[in-house]
Amino acid sequence: MRLTLHSNYAVRMLMYCALHPEDPVPVSSVAAAYSISEHHLAKIAQTLARFGFVETHRGRSGGVSLARRPDHISIGAVLRATEHEPVAECFAEDRNTCPIAPECRLRPALAAAMEAFFGVLDRVTLADLVAEPQGLTALLGIKETADCR
Amino acid sequence: MRLTLHSNYAVRMLMYCALHPEDPVPVSSVAAAYSISEHHLAKIAQTLARFGFVETHRGRSGGVSLARRPDHISIGAVLRATEHEPVAECFAEDRNTCPIAPECRLRPALAAAMEAFFGVLDRVTLADLVAEPQGLTALLGIKETADCR
Numbered sequence: 001m002r003l004t005l006h007s008n009y010a011v012r013m014l015m016y017c018a019l020h021p022e023d024p025v026p027v028s029s030v031a032a033a034y035s036i037s038e039h040h041l042a043k044i045a046q047t048l049a050r051f052g053f054v055e056t057h058r059g060r061s062g063g064v065s066l067a068r069r070p071d072h073i074s075i076g077a078v079l080r081a082t083e084h085e086p087v088a089e090c091f092a093e094d095r096n097t098c099p100i101a102p103e104c105r106l107r108p109a110l111a112a113a114m115e116a117f118f119g120v121l122d123r124v125t126l127a128d129l130v131a132e133p134q135g136l137t138a139l140l141g142i143k144e145t146a147d148c149r
Numbered sequence: 150m151r152l153t154l155h156s157n158y159a160v161r162m163l164m165y166c167a168l169h170p171e172d173p174v175p176v177s178s179v180a181a182a183y184s185i186s187e188h189h190l191a192k193i194a195q196t197l198a199r200f201g202f203v204e205t206h207r208g209r210s211g212g213v214s215l216a217r218r219p220d221h222i223s224i225g226a227v228l229r230a231t232e233h234e235p236v237a238e239c240f241a242e243d244r245n246t247c248p249i250a251p252e253c254r255l256r257p258a259l260a261a262a263m264e265a266f267f268g269v270l271d272r273v274t275l276a277d278l279v280a281e282p283q284g285l286t287a288l289l290g291i292k293e294t295a296d297c298r
Contacts, residue, residue: 089157100285103285116265116266129258
């Protein structure tokens with residue numbers, strides 16, 4: 001069972017923004033720091049903006065910045081917004097091919113298990129993830145002093 | 150976030166066996182009932198046998214049968230055995246490309262969330278999934294009377 005890259009990269013982008021709170025962060029800088037696709041990250045920035053987690057700024061000093069304080073961004077809420085891959089095909093009824101779906105008791109059990117998964121992450125905030133920023137900023141090559149709380 | 154097909158089909162195969170307790174079930178019958186790959190199911194039967202959930206029988210009346218009572222087969226235990234896809238790349242250290250893995254606090258949060266996911270399913274047994282067999286046997290085309298408890 002795997003988070004989509006979309007979700008994984010979304011949290012990484014939010015962490016980068018939280019570690020670099022002074023200015024909007026160019027998507028290219030986030031992509032370079034993690035060695036991941038700038039094109040993919042640009043789409044993720046749009047998703048995060050649509051759900052009110054970040055603001056996007058155009059122009060020469062443009063980029064992405066947090067739209068809320070890190071301690072007001074729940075990781076569970078982020079993943080509920082970004083994670084659209086159904087846990088099993090019967091959770092996407094238009095794509096289901098399993099003949100027992102109408103009578104299946106695995107489906108509600110999986111739904112309860114997913115809710116428990118997100119429930120743990122609802123109690124984790126972005127601020128928790130960057131509570132000790134020194135090691136992270138060093139690994140990401142962020143030079144500025146980060147005030148992440 | 151999606152269960153692998155391997156896990157999904159493993160539970161389906163166990164449900165079929167539980168609904169058809171009299172004799173070993175040919176893998177071809179399970180494949181036909183769910184309209185899924187017999188080759189894939191044969192591999193899954195091997196995994197389930199290795200972990201002691203089923204027994205496989207060779208020969209003309211061969212096939213797969215449960216190795217334990219359905220109420221002694223926890224769905225959490227089945228999925229822990231079959232689900233090898235890491236929730237994020239940093240959970241498979243030989244495949245990790247994320248530079249912040251050594252300092253990342255998302256990883257322990259995801260580990261706790263996965264444990265909560267499996268914890269819910271640890272309390273669900275195969276017997277729970279087939280507790281009302283009539284609808285399931287009709288959908289799967291199983292004619293025999295099923296005593297699933």
